[in-house]
Amino acid sequence: xxxxxxxxxxxxxxxxxxxxxxxxxxxxxxxxxxxxxxxxxxxxxxxxxxxxxxxxxxxxxxxxxxxxxxxxxxxxxxxxxxxxxxxxxxxxxxxxxxxxxxxxxxxxxxxxxxxxxxxxxxxxxxxxxxxxxxxxxxxxxxxxxxxxxxxxxxxxxxxxxxxxxxxxxxxxxxxxxxxxxxxxxxxxxxxxxxxxxxxxxxxxxxxxxxxxxxxxxxxxxxxxxxxxxxxxxxxxxxxxxxxxxxxxxxxxxxxxxxxxxxxxxxxxxxxxxxxxxxxxxxxxxxxxxxxxxxxxxxxxxxxxxxxxxxxxxxxxxxxxxxxxxxxxxxxxxxxxxxxxxxxxxxxxxxxxxxxxxxxxxxxxxxxxxxxxxxxxxxxxxxxxxxxxxxxxxxxxxxxxxxxxxxxxxxxxxxxxxxxxxxxxxxxxxxxxxxxxxxxxxxxxxxxxxxxxxxxxxxxxxxxxxxxxxxxxxxxxxxxxxxxxxxxxxxxxxxxxxxxxxxxxxxxxxxxxxxxxxxxxxxxxxxxxxxxxxxxxxxxxxx
Ligand code: G1P
Ligand code: ZN
Numbered sequence: 001x002x003x004x005x006x007x008x009x010x011x012x013x014x015x016x017x018x019x020x021x022x023x024x025x026x027x028x029x030x031x032x033x034x035x036x037x038x039x040x041x042x043x044x045x046x047x048x049x050x051x052x053x054x055x056x057x058x059x060x061x062x063x064x065x066x067x068x069x070x071x072x073x074x075x076x077x078x079x080x081x082x083x084x085x086x087x088x089x090x091x092x093x094x095x096x097x098x099x100x101x102x103x104x105x106x107x108x109x110x111x112x113x114x115x116x117x118x119x120x121x122x123x124x125x126x127x128x129x130x131x132x133x134x135x136x137x138x139x140x141x142x143x144x145x146x147x148x149x150x151x152x153x154x155x156x157x158x159x160x161x162x163x164x165x166x167x168x169x170x171x172x173x174x175x176x177x178x179x180x181x182x183x184x185x186x187x188x189x190x191x192x193x194x195x196x197x198x199x200x201x202x203x204x205x206x207x208x209x210x211x212x213x214x215x216x217x218x219x220x221x222x223x224x225x226x227x228x229x230x231x232x233x234x235x236x237x238x239x240x241x242x243x244x245x246x247x248x249x250x251x252x253x254x255x256x257x258x259x260x261x262x263x264x265x266x267x268x269x270x271x272x273x274x275x276x277x278x279x280x281x282x283x284x285x286x287x288x289x290x291x292x293x294x295x296x297x298x299x300x301x302x303x304x305x306x307x308x309x310x311x312x313x314x315x316x317x318x319x320x321x322x323x324x325x326x327x328x329x330x331x332x333x334x335x336x337x338x339x340x341x342x343x344x345x346x347x348x349x350x351x352x353x354x355x356x357x358x359x360x361x362x363x364x365x366x367x368x369x370x371x372x373x374x375x376x377x378x379x380x381x382x383x384x385x386x387x388x389x390x391x392x393x394x395x396x397x398x399x400x401x402x403x404x405x406x407x408x409x410x411x412x413x414x415x416x417x418x419x420x421x422x423x424x425x426x427x428x429x430x431x432x433x434x435x436x437x438x439x440x441x442x443x444x445x446x447x448x449x450x451x452x453x454x455x456x457x458x459x460x461x462x463x464x465x466x467x468x469x470x471x472x473x474x475x476x477x478x479x480x481x482x483x484x485x486x487x488x489x490x491x492x493x494x495x496x497x498x499x500x501x502x503x504x505x506x507x508x509x510x511x512x513x514x515x516x517x518x519x520x521x522x523x524x525x526x527x528x529x530x531x532x533x534x535x536x537x538x539x540x541x542x
Contacts, residue, residue, distance in 0.1 A: 108126075
């Protein structure tokens with residue numbers, strides 16, 4: 001039986017950079033998840049009889065919302081739901097399933113790299129038929145709908161057994177429970193030279209992958225250990241847990257410290273990597289060297305042709321604006337297009353769909369390609385392994401050779417988390433007011449060349465996105481960017497991105513924060529960070 005349930009709207013269901021993200025108790029309010037899911041369906045057209053993909057990163061409350069979403073999909077007229085066994089689908093695997101099975105769209109339950117548990121974060125995100133995050137036009141419609149919704153439809157049916165692979169039905173809709181890993185692993189096997197990686201592992205190359213008790217565990221086990229023959233135990237923390245074992249599943253140098261320490265030890269393995277809660281981010285560490293995501297993007301782009309899936313070369317590269325310019329130098333040398341987009345993966349969708357770019361990346365540990373429409377943590381790890389297997393050099397040697405060829409972009413991001421919202425907004429608007437004065441001002445040895453509030457003109461659909469971050473560009477390729485996070489769940493997070501270009505190979509060995517010290521001081525001088533936020537130091541430096 002299909003029930004129509006009366007409800008009252010909530011006023012806070014505005015999707016952010018990556019869907020609706022709130023604390024679990026917020027989602028547990030009566031009809032909260034139902035309202036949002038109905039608002040999604042009410043904002044879409046033409047899905048009757050079509051397929052919907054549903055899955056999540058296994059965090060606390062995942063299984064409950066999966067049941068709700070399946071029953072609501074049935075009541076709203078979808079013809080089929082594909083759901084990952086146990087309710088598990090990494091974000092890139094969900095994107096792949098949508099594309100592979102020609103689904104109308106997908107609902108992904110995740111709060112990415114944020115902690116999970118009864119008082120931690122949860123999230124619901126809608127992806128469209130190309131496998132990518134819903135564009136702003138749709139997320140705006142969802143928010144508008146959520147403010148006036150007065151009822152939702154749900155099947156009055158028993159829970160579906162999501163742990164049993166195969167087909168069941170709810171109110172005439174087919175529910176197919178699929179293995180979450182197989183299709184994704186098969187795709188990776190098409191893109192990369194598995195025999196070469198297998199030979200490398202068989203020759204004693206040591207890899208360690210930290211799944212951080214999040215969704216990539218089963219994927220990494222199957223691909224690295226089963227298909228590629230890495231020794232058992234190469235994948236750490238491989239069981240997805242509702243609270244991620246208390247880990248903060250964000251693969252950065254703070255939360256993946258243990259992996260970093262392992263990789264800096266004398267007896268370190270050859271290659272270390274980690275992914276985040278929902279499997280779309282990556283951390284790459286070679287023996288004795290952390291590879292910044294910005295450098296990783298540039299390196300992967302420069303070497304992608306060594307993998308079978310990219311042997312024809314790249315159409316172009318895209319990076320988010322705050323990501324360092326290292327990839328631009330590669331695009332220049334390859335003579336291919338380079339696109340600078342606002343922060344957030346959704347801005348890459350049009351470029352990928354139009355065939356303008358093949359590889360994209362963000363400084364926030366996101367890298368991916370046109371194989372799906374999300375960033376993809378394991379994809380980046382496998383492309384690295386493919387490159388290492390072909391070049392037969394160490395990570396550190398490959399990175400140094402890259403810097404010698406292209407120059408080094410020293411890069412760091414300073415985050416000030418849970419800052420007072422008014423203080424953060426005040427800091428940005430004061431900067432905005434000063435933009436016109438800054439050009440040709442000097443700060444020590446640094447001269448401002450250009451200062452603006454980044455606006456993006458999408459070359460495909462010609463939409464314009466304004467106020468995407470304050471950029472201060474200095475002569476010689478140095479840069480400071482200020483922007484406020486769009487994914488936080490409490491207060492404001494100020495992100496300061498600092499970059500310095502160093503062409504001189506003899507100066508490629510400076511510790512990053514030292515190399516950037518003058519710019520860090522100038523950032524505070526220009527923006528008054530300490531005075532306005534009351535913080536003497538960033539909460540996280542990456
Ligand atoms: C952050 C990252 C951004 C990424 C997003 C979703 O957004 O900076 O690159 O796309 O998470 O993973 P922010 O909090 O800065 O808005
Ligand atoms: Zn993520």
